[in-house]
Amino acid sequence: MLEIRQGGTAGQVKPIQPRALIVTIYGLYAREVGGALSVSALIRLMATAGVDEPAVRSSISRLKRRGVLVAQKVRGAAGYALSDRGRAILLEGDRRIFERHRAGTGDGWLVAVFSVPEAEREKRHQLRSRLSWLGFGTVAAGVWIAPVHLEQEARDALAGGGLADYVDLFRAGYVAFRPEPERVARWWDLDGLERMYDEFVAEYRPTSARWRRKRRDDDEAAFADYVQVLTHWRRLPYLDPGLPIELLPGNWRGSQAADLFFALHERLGPPAHRHVETLTRPGGTA
Template sequence: MPQGSDVADVAPMPRHQHLIVTVYGLYARNQGGTFAVADLIRLLGELGMESAGVRSAVSRLKKRGVLVSVKRGGAAAYKLSPELEDVFTAGDERIFSPRRAKKDDGWLLASFSVPEARRHLRHKLRTILTRVGCGQVSPGLWIAPGALANEVELQVRRAGLMSYVDLFRATHLTESQINEKVGQWWDLPSLEALYTDFLVRHEPVLQRWLQRAGEDDDSPALLRQAFADYIPMVTAWRRLPYMDPGLPEDYLPERWHGLAAQQLFTQLHELLGPCAHEYAMSIVGASQPVAS
């Protein structure tokens, strides 16, 4: 466990847009994908965001096609883009139920060739493969644990780039070299640094809540604090399972902090998630329009 006793309890607040996406991903689907603007401002106010900042971030998300404006009960509201529903659903499994591959699971190979006239698509394709957790064997050949096959195909198809890509199931035949090769295909030191940062910043949050264990307290103040701790934690975490391909433990460096970080996230999710959900629903659920 990295040393971090001199680091502040509270991590720097993630960008407003990232927090909003987290809140929508966690709670909006219980509300038909929609939040009234007033409710969203109140929720994000618990995270230190001012009304103007919320509106500005929502406007940027609307321009990006993440949110669409609607009316709910006659009030202004924003809804998740229907085109992103499958992305959020797939994200639930990747973020909250990650799977670490076994040595005998095999590999996925993604081979692509893009004509020179459309070379701008190469960067787009490489970005997609990187974000889903693939490693680069060579410029036109990428690799991932076999368990990521469906997700890789989904993301490439969503981008309309499947005509440039061939996907293969594969077995690596030179097992004695695999640990060295994995270190070439993925930037594990950079990923390790991100996991270390997550541990340093959020381990004190867990310790603070564990000290409250046994307290008979389900007050609004406790629920509000759980929400305020949970949302930034999930926001900081949710990109990491995408950057981490879920390599078998046998292929990871010794004392890999990703394993401890996953355990910490799971503990905080189980400890704070229900209280944060109850608080969020007390805000957004209370303002649902009554059916006629």
């Protein structure tokens, strides 16, 4: 099974989990059909991706317990739909995953300063996790920083998570005393991020080459590759919040990885979509 970095900090490698593939499938396809998929269709789709039925059912149960999926009949058959929380999570991810945002050096910074009473210290962990997920870097204890274009996303995420009362947000410019590239390298783990980008390119460059050689589409194979690619990719745009290219190391690997992802997205997306339509339409095979 493909190993990818799923969550946590740069440097932690974990195998891709079936539930992560399920979230990818729901994000890509279920919202087009009202947010729900039958269990039988999902089992067939996951089998294409190399996951057996017991693992699918176990993963569905976990996603249900986490409030991401809710039971719902699909044309009279057992199925699951996205919960309101699940829809919100996927909607939040669309902008990061499928759009390229790169700050300019003159745009300025968004600074988050938080203070949490000791009696509510669990909120401290929630804040750190949320800011990290949004792509903020760490300046000091209780002081985090991000490109200013993340302002509205940060506002929405912190307010939606019930954390706004603990945070103040500022727009700022860096004026002294060390060069900004030096500071950026301390605020974010750029070396770790570049290693992750290198792994993505090493894993999927052969996939891209293989599909460039194909003269005709294989919809099922395209689906299997596409959900793997997207599941691997989708965390990276959060760890890399679109920092100005001038402040990043030379020959930034993220640019190469992004070019590869969007090329695969364009090549594999349409045939993968056809495969899902074949399995999920009324009278289909699942």
